[in-house]
């Protein structure tokens with residue numbers, strides 16, 4: 001067996017969570033990540049017949065039976081993950097019944113996966129139904145995105161439009177826009193279902209006055225989507241109280257989208 005601490009997926013997870021903490025997106029135990037791993041890759045590091053514990057997941061995830069995920073632990077601080085991944089992270093496989101997680105590695109101190117597992121697994125199911133390459137779901141509390149939630153209408157079209165206006169490349173990076181949910185109780189199946197519904201349409205979903213979800217085919221893609229929204233939100237917040245003299249016009253955004261050949265939300269522009 002190879003040493004799992006140095007597996008590329010583990011190194012990536014350690015680096016990503018440390019970056020997210022450094023950027024101020026994951027205070028205290030804020031944020032969570034689930035990363036679907038390839039069974040063959042994991043079998044190089046772990047005996048897949050050795051189930052350490054079985055943990056109920058609280059809902060049925062039949063389409064994910066047999067799938068393996070690296071998932072951040074509940075109550076754990078992103079700040080500390082790279083120093084002690086075996087306590088702060090876990091590798092789980094969705095059991096045959098679709099309702100149980102088989103722990104294959106991690107949560108060494110008796111812990112378990114994030115309380116947001118419903119939102120994660122339901123989002124994986126939704127993204128996989130529209131993009132079979134999707135592997136990552138990421139949640140965090142980026143400062144400026146959150147600030148913008150308090151002063152901007154929580155309307156998908158208007159919110160996306162304001163973000164697209166803030167950096168030239170926004171429309172090319174997230175042409176599908178940003179889905180927006182109102183404030184909801186977190187850690188529940190209901191917010192998971194609402195998030196997953198949005199994830200059929202968007203790779204980015206704002207949880208009103210809470211944070212953001214991003215999805216992608218790898219950690220970098222999910223991170224990069226959130227990073228770009230956060231940069232746009234930062235510029236929005238740095239300028240919101242000042243007279244606006246210049247802006248990127250809708251025709252210019254259309255030209256950008258066409259130049260980058262992306263399939264953008266035409267109904268989110270006012271043309």
Ligand code: 2HA
Pocket residue numbers: 029030031032075116139140186187
């Ligand atoms: O505590 O971010 O949404 C982790 C969270 C809950």
Ligand code: ZN
Pocket residue numbers: 030031139140141186210211
């Ligand atoms: Zn949160």
